[in-house]
Amino acid sequence: MKRIAPLALGMFAIGLDAFVLSGLLPGMADSFDVSLAAVAQVVTGFTFAFALSAPLLAVATAKIGRKKLALYALGIFALANAASALAPSLWVLVLVRVLAGAIGGVYSPAAVGTAVQLVPPAQTGRALGTIMSGLSVSTILGVPVGVLVGTQVGWRAALWVVVGVILLAMAAIAALVPSVGAAPTPGLKERFAVLADGRVLVRMFVIFLYGVAQMGLVYTFLPAILHDSAGVSTKSLPVYLLIAGVTSFIGNALAGARLDKGTSPKAMLGFALAAVAVVIAVFPYGAFNAVAAGVVILFYGFAVAHVQLPLQYQLMRIVPEHTSIVVSLLNSALYLGTAAGAALGGAVLAAASTTALTWTGAAVVALALVIAVAVKQDPAPQPAPGTAPAPDTQQRGPAGAAVDAAS
Numbered sequence: 294m295k296r297i298a299p300l301a302l303g304m305f306a307i308g309l310d311a312f313v314l315s316g317l318l319p320g321m322a323d324s325f326d327v328s329l330a331a332v333a334q335v336v337t338g339f340t341f342a343f344a345l346s347a348p349l350l351a352v353a354t355a356k357i358g359r360k361k362l363a364l365y366a367l368g369i370f371a372l373a374n375a376a377s378a379l380a381p382s383l384w385v386l387v388l389v390r391v392l393a394g395a396i397g398g399v400y401s402p403a404a405v406g407t408a409v410q411l412v413p414p415a416q417t418g419r420a421l422g423t424i425m426s427g428l429s430v431s432t433i434l435g436v437p438v439g440v441l442v443g444t445q446v447g448w449r450a451a452l453w454v455v456v457g458v459i460l461l462a463m464a465a466i467a468a469l470v471p472s473v474g475a476a477p478t479p480g481l482k483e484r485f486a487v488l489a490d491g492r493v494l495v496r497m498f499v500i501f502l503y504g505v506a507q508m509g510l511v512y513t514f515l516p517a518i519l520h521d522s523a524g525v526s527t528k529s530l531p532v533y534l535l536i537a538g539v540t541s542f543i544g545n546a547l548a549g550a551r552l553d554k555g556t557s558p559k560a561m562l563g564f565a566l567a568a569v570a571v572v573i574a575v576f577p578y579g580a581f582n583a584v585a586a587g588v589v590i591l592f593y594g595f596a597v598a599h600v601q602l603p604l605q606y607q608l609m610r611i612v613p614e615h616t617s618i619v620v621s622l623l624n625s626a627l628y629l630g631t632a633a634g635a636a637l638g639g640a641v642l643a644a645a646s647t648t649a650l651t652w653t654g655a656a657v658v659a660l661a662l663v664i665a666v667a668v669k670q671d672p673a674p675q676p677a678p679g680t681a682p683a684p685d686t687q688q689r690g691p692a693g694a695a696v697d698a699a700s
Contacts, residue, residue, distance in 0.1 A: 296411050297423050299465035300404040303367060304427030305435060306459045307397045310374060311339060312431065312512065313439035313455065317448040319516060319527060324448065325383040329517065330639035336513050337635045338387045342394030343401075344629035348485065348621055350399045359403055360472045364463055366400040371459040378452035398624065405605075405620045407470070415553065421605055422549020426542055437531030437538070444527050487618055492611050495668050496604055499661045500623055501630040503566070503600055506657035508627070509634015510650050511573055514642060521647040522577045523586035536587055537594035544598025558603035558610075559665070565599035566662040572596055574655035577648040601627070 314321070314335055322332040354362050373393035380386035405424050412420045435458065443451035488494045511518065519525035519533060552558060572579075572593045580586035601623075608619040634654075641649050 296470060297408045297420060299462065299469045300363070300408055301424050301427035301430075302458075302462040302465050303363065303400060303404055304424055305431045306367065306370070306455065306462045307401060308428035308431030309435035309439060309458060310370070310393060310455050311343075311397065313435065313443070313451055314339075314448070317440060317443040317451055318513075320443060320448045321383075321386075325386075327383055328643070329514075330643045332383065333513060333635050333639040334387050335383075335390050336509075337632045337639075339390040339394035339397075340509075340628040340635065341632035342391040343398040344625040344627075344632060346395035346398030348618075348625060350395065354399060358472060359407055360466065360470055363400055363403055363407075363466055363470075366396050366403075367459050367463045367466070370396045370400070371456050371463075374452050374456045374459065378449045378456070394628075398621075398628070401621075401624050411471070419549045419553055421602055422545050425549075425602060426545050430538070430542055434535075434538070437534045440527075440534060441531045444530075485622075487612055487615050488622070490612065492668070493608060493619060493622075495664060496608060497622060497626040499562075499665050499668075500601070500604055501626040501633075502657050502661035502664075503569075504627040504630020505634035505637065506630075506654040506661070507569055507573070507597055507600075508631035509636075510638045510641070510654035510657070511576075513631075513635045514638050514647065514650055517642070518576055518647045518651060519580065519586055519590075522580040523582055525583060525586060529583070533587060533590045536590045540591050540594030541598040544595045545602065548599045548602045552602060552606050558606045559668075561599055562603040562607075563662065563666050565596055565603070566658055566665055568592070568596035569600065570655045570658040570662060573651050573658060576651045 318329055318332050318335070321335065322329050325332065357365070370393060373389055373396060376389045377386055377393065380389055405421065408420045408424050439451040439454055442454055488497065515534075516525075516527065516530055519530065520527075525533060548561065551561065572589060576589060580589045605620060605623060608623060609616050612619055634657075637653075638650055641653060
């Protein structure tokens, strides 16, 4: 896993950039003299661009070496964050965040696909857990520190911290990650053709709904929810984000190990979605003071860590010859849902209250749960005797793991 760690650091930078602004929205609203609902478009722009860019730019950048692409993407990502820190107005900031989101969509699937190539097949779950832990660690250390810097010095300073982390990730990847072989890459038509498989499409819809509810409606507005339910101040927010991050990191590690040991991905996903729905629903009532809010946040962080990994695991078993394609599309569906949820959350908050946000989010997660439980967990299709997967859509990593050429 040592060769994967730098890739996880890159994911840490992506996660830090994606979510740190959620804790800085009140300060940004004051800076630009706009409402919280209006400034939420910063999150919507980033996540919507991330969702659309992953499949589109994967084709456009297919001939670039994977390590070189990762470094190019992070370099542009750093420039986009520097421009965000210097943005003179809200709408300039939104436009720059769109660029940052698009580049983030290039890096993430490449990192996941490369990680799968660098480990034996029996360690796939742990490899995914390691990569996803980069996102978790961004909430453990990055987001609280970023919010702390933002609240003490300003939200622009927090973005300069992000730039520094990106540059560190670039240096680590350049020095420690080996290059992986290139191969012909499926075009855009072939990439979206996997959605013709109903088993794939329905799981994309599940992660889309989860993105709407948990990421868009709840996490984006978590500072406002904690303030209204428990009176948590902006200065105390990093403590709660730290609790969520630590439990999410532990949850990711346990989920990956349990999947490798044979735990049913469908059962894990069902229990996780049920837990997320319950925790979100009780937020306004369970988090009635500072201590109770900490307890609710603890369960929240642990539950959300068990959602994406089993979905990835299921998809990799259903279409093993298209690993990075489905990971890319899964990320797109998640971030498209996040964008839709952030936009919907802004409207709900403008018309009602944070309690309405949590109840709406719980209802959407419940719908995702019903669909996830109803879907049959099919085994991965096996090739007929004497046949082999099409050479233009598959290559083998050093350890024999099936991966898509775009990884």
